[in-house]
Amino acid sequence: MRYNYAMSEKPPRFEAKKELTDQEKEWKELEESYADKINAYATAEAGQDSPEHCAEKIEELNTLLDSFEKTHDVEALYAITELDRHVAKDHPTREPARQDLAPIVALLNYLAKQEAVSSEAFATLKARHRHIDQAIGTIRNENQVIHLK
Numbered sequence: 001m002r003y004n005y006a007m008s009e010k011p012p013r014f015e016a017k018k019e020l021t022d023q024e025k026e027w028k029e030l031e032e033s034y035a036d037k038i039n040a041y042a043t044a045e046a047g048q049d050s051p052e053h054c055a056e057k058i059e060e061l062n063t064l065l066d067s068f069e070k071t072h073d074v075e076a077l078y079a080i081t082e083l084d085r086h087v088a089k090d091h092p093t094r095e096p097a098r099q100d101l102a103p104i105v106a107l108l109n110y111l112a113k114q115e116a117v118s119s120e121a122f123a124t125l126k127a128r129h130r131h132i133d134q135a136i137g138t139i140r141n142e143n144q145v146i147h148l149k
Contacts, residue, residue: 051116058121061107065128068104072097077135078147085139098136104129 049057076093089095108129111117137145 048115054111054114054116057107057111057114058117058125061104061111061125064104064107065125065132068097068100068132071100072132072135074132074135077132077137080137080145081147082143083139083145084143088139094136097132101133101136104132 073093077097080091080094083091083094108125111122111125134147137147140146
């Protein structure tokens with residue numbers, strides 16, 4: 001499509017910006033205000049909690065990790081190297097440990113999304129989790145339990 005315009009005229013797509021009226025300025029300020037409120041709501045929706053609440057959750061996770069280590073023999077879990085995947089759910093040592101890992105993982109995932117948790121504190125918790133998670137291991141082909149260290 002060709003535009004017909006004189007050389008002295010500007011093409012329609014390059015129109016000069018006009019000054020905003022008072023009403024347009026007011027609408028623009030309202031839009032910006034609403035955008036700020038939406039961003040604040042989105043942050044609240046994302047579940048950002050206070051540093052105090054996060055500290056309580058960190059303490060709760062440390063308690064769960066301590067309880068796990070007292071309840072389950074981590075060295076015995078590392079000693080399991082062969083296990084048929086069809087009978088793994090009946091294993092007296094591994095299965096209770098695997099089930100007790102679920103709330104730890106849930107709390108760790110929650111803390112991973114919180115900006116109030118320092119990266120150092122999270123790294124410490126993640127390392128403790130990794131140690132017990134690797135003790136439980138993964139059953140691979142040929143009924144091998146893999147403990148990645």
